[in-house]
Amino acid sequence: MISRQISLTASIISQSSLCKTVVVILEHRFASTPDGAIWTATTNAYYFWQRYLEVFDQVRVVARVQPVDSVPANWQRVDGDRVSFAAVPYYIGPMQYLLRSRQVKRVVQEAVEPTDAVILRVGSQIASCIEPKLRAVHHPYAVEVVADPYDVFAPGSVRHPLRSFFRWFFPQRLRHQCAGACAAAYVTKQALQARYPCSHYSVGISDVDISEDFLVLTPRRFDQEARTLNLIFVGTLAQLYKAPNILINAVASCVQAGIDLKLTMVGDGKHRKELEAQALALGLGDRVCFRGQLSAGKTVTAALDQADLFVLPSYQEGLPRAMVEAMARALPCIGSTVGGIPELLPPEDMVLPGDVGALANKIREVVTNPERMAQMSARNLEKAKEYRDEVLREQRIEFYLYVREKTEAWINQRL
Incomplete structure (x- = not known):
């Protein structure tokens, strides 16, 4: 009315x-x-x-x-x-x-x-x-x-x-x-x-x-079986304020600790080549995939649906569209304590920006706990409905x- x-x-x-x-x-x-x-x-x-x-x-x-x-x-x-x-x-x-x-x-x-x-x-x-x-x-x-x-x-x-x-x-x-x-x-x-x-x-x-048809109907379930877990980052590589370099270093730390991870980087910009070189230098050549810029719609949706965890360790944000879209697909999310991210995620799912060690520890905490990932999925899906x-x-x-x-x-x- x-x-x-x-x-x-x-x-x-x-x-x-x-x-x-x-x-x-x-x-x-x-x-x-x-x-x-x-x-x-x-x-x-x-x-x-x-x-x-x-x-x-x-x-x-x-x-x-x-x-x-x-x-x-x-x-x-x-x-x-x-x-x-x-x-x-x-x-x-x-x-x-x-x-x-x-x-x-x-x-x-x-x-x-x-x-x-x-x-x-x-x-x-x-x-x-x-x-x-x-x-x-x-x-x-x-x-x-x-x-x-x-x-x-x-x-x-x-x-x-x-x-x-x-x-x-x-x-x-x-x-x-x-x-x-x-x-x-x-x-x-x-x-x-x-x-x-x-x-x-x-x-x-x-x-x-978020349109009704973009929201998934049910939260995700995560099994206890050991398998490669897929992380996804969506953001510009034209500058480093989304902290893609920090994320790559954190993934390297996790892999060195024996965590089986792969990372998909969605986005493009002038820093892409140096980030690709960073991944290679850290021995992540087969674990980090740079997808480039994907158009909004089915292509991004498919990339989110193939992932297990969304990570956005930004130095700055307003209210990140990419994170809200990930939440609408029931993805567990890790973010930093900047901008509007604390309005989306609880404190236990965030880290201070620029802290590689804290981010690596947070990723390990989450991906080694399927029950926690399922709880994050359910909570994020409900939060996304507010948008x-x-x-x-x-x-x-x-x-x-x-x-x-x-x-x-x-x-x-x-x-």
């Missing part, structure tokens, strides 16, 4: 509103083919933007787009009916951004019209190109806080000579952006709110939504309605 009322309210506002478009600015990198189509290898495909279209008539996405001749067959289309793009010149890293900063700022600022609602998915360098201009004219904007730069630049997570400066600067900027927002949606229930408060309307809503789309949808709609209402009020003041 509540859901129908919210949808009806959104429909009525949509028909009469001066604010029909929401501009969403984010850091995700996309690709464009010569026919003008926009593609993604992982998240933020077309279905993701449908959540905004429940309240707004149009979505204009502002993000980096790299022109390519073609994309792999398993990539997903992003643009479509009522979802368009303002393509930001493509760059990777601070130096490339500095070389293109004037072009980037021009595209981002021209993408926002006076009658648009604006949502910044932060932390984001691109969002910082428009936020000062919005403040200058008192144009309201909302933030969706999806990552924590303080942890992104933690020791060991990023190799850069200015890492310490970035760890001070970017959290300061994010606090400033959240303080000036008319509304904030955090992907965590408490963690990000504590560091980056918004004094106005705020809510904790994960941007992970079903039907549970989160109404909260999102209320948030978008509030953003639209505040934008409408500002527009009316200017008329």
